[in-house]
Amino acid sequence: MTESAFSLHPRLAADTLPIGDLALCQVMLMNDARFPWIILVPRRPDLREIIDLAPEDQATLLAEITAVSRVLKRLIEPQKLNVAAIGNVVAQLHIHVVARFEDDGAWPAPVWGHGAREPYDDNESSGFVALLRRELGHL
Amino acid sequence: MTESAFSLHPRLAADTLPIGDLALCQVMLMNDARFPWIILVPRRPDLREIIDLAPEDQATLLAEITAVSRVLKRLIEPQKLNVAAIGNVVAQLHIHVVARFEDDGAWPAPVWGHGAREPYDDNESSGFVALLRRELGHL
Numbered sequence: 001m002t003e004s005a006f007s008l009h010p011r012l013a014a015d016t017l018p019i020g021d022l023a024l025c026q027v028m029l030m031n032d033a034r035f036p037w038i039i040l041v042p043r044r045p046d047l048r049e050i051i052d053l054a055p056e057d058q059a060t061l062l063a064e065i066t067a068v069s070r071v072l073k074r075l076i077e078p079q080k081l082n083v084a085a086i087g088n089v090v091a092q093l094h095i096h097v098v099a100r101f102e103d104d105g106a107w108p109a110p111v112w113g114h115g116a117r118e119p120y121d122d123n124e125s126s127g128f129v130a131l132l133r134r135e136l137g138h139l
Numbered sequence: 140m141t142e143s144a145f146s147l148h149p150r151l152a153a154d155t156l157p158i159g160d161l162a163l164c165q166v167m168l169m170n171d172a173r174f175p176w177i178i179l180v181p182r183r184p185d186l187r188e189i190i191d192l193a194p195e196d197q198a199t200l201l202a203e204i205t206a207v208s209r210v211l212k213r214l215i216e217p218q219k220l221n222v223a224a225i226g227n228v229v230a231q232l233h234i235h236v237v238a239r240f241e242d243d244g245a246w247p248a249p250v251w252g253h254g255a256r257e258p259y260d261d262n263e264s265s266g267f268v269a270l271l272r273r274e275l276g277h278l
Contacts, residue, residue: 049220051208062201069190080230081188084223088239088247091219100227108227109252 004045009092012041015117017125019132024060025095027068027136029129032117035106036076036099038068038132047093050085065095071135072099086112143184148231151180154256156264158271163199164234166207166275168268171256174245175215175238177207177271186232189224204234210274211238225251 008026016028016039024044030037042053042061053061069081078099085095098111106114120128147165155167155178163183169176181192181200192200208220217238224234237250245253259267 049208049212050222051205051212051220058201058205059198062197066190066197069188073188073190080225080227081190082223082225082227083189084221084225084249086219086221086223086249088219088221088249110223110225110227110249113248 006043006045008041009090009094011090012039012092012094017120017129019129019136022064022067022136024057025064027064027132029125029132030096030117031119031125033120033124034115034118035104035111036072036078036128037111038072038097040064040068040095040097042093048087048091049093052093061095065097067136068097071132072097075131075135082110084110084112145182145184147180148229148233150229151178151231151233156259156268158268158275161203161206161275163196164203166203166271168264168271169235169256170258170264172259172263173254173257174243174250175211175217175267176250177211177236179203179207179234179236181232187226187230188232191232200234204236206275207236210271211236214270214274221249223249223251 015031017031019027019029024042025040026043028039030039042057047053050058065083076099079102080100082098082100100107154170156170158166158168163181164179165182167178169178181196186192189197204222215238218241219239221237221239239246
């Protein structure tokens with residue numbers, strides 16, 4: 001018998017840059033320079049919905065969404081945060097935390113499905129990832 | 140001196156049908172027959188973001204999102220739930236819980252900003268609202 005183990009969906013891996021692990025979630029930066037956009041993926045197998053998480057994991061997820069939201073708010077000072085679990089394309093449970101601005105090119109529409117991703121250049125992403133790592137603690 | 144009080148944003152009131160109040164949130168059905176779509180609005184003044192809520196209110200919000208998600212899952216059996224706090228158009232904090240299907244006309248795109256709302260006819264909405272009231276307990 002094999003036990004089901006967590007593994008990150010390849011599409012999520014391909015579209016993001018790794019930041020690190022919080023207690024529950026793998027944290028990634030969406031590789032899209034148009035929007036400051038973090039993805040949280042609970043490291044539990046076979047999750048599709050927030051309600052699939054055990055109650056204690058739900059509470060941890062909320063704490064980690066809050067931590068990431070606060071870091072984005074402090075660093076980026078967005079006009080609005082967009083927080084969402086959608087998963088219509090990649091069903092593996094993942095939470096988007098996106099810092100939004102009225103001049104960000106998609107506003108007021110959501111970012112999901114808006115045009116094509118514009119990958120960061122390496123210097124830009126490595127600086128941002130390093131900053132997020134430091135702000136999120138010792139990832 | 141006047142104390143700031145909660146009041147529902149007129150745009151949210153205009154676009155929805157009232158279901159009732161949970162401990163924290165006012166619960167409404169989005170008046171859009173294309174998607175089974177519930178809106179939760181914490182009855183606290185001056186909220187824009189989930190992180191503006193006190194920690195105990197955040198926990199209650201999560202419990203209420205979970206309750207609404209479970210009811211939609213049981214009643215509607217969607218392929219996916221979409222849960223989101225966006226607020227780019229109406230900044231008052233409100234959470235969307237939407238039951239999604241692969242043949243729902245917007246799939247896999249999000250519902251926000253997708254075409255025009257199609258109001259329920261009265262019989263249809265009153266039956267659905269009554270069912271949701273019963274399932275969510277004594278609202």
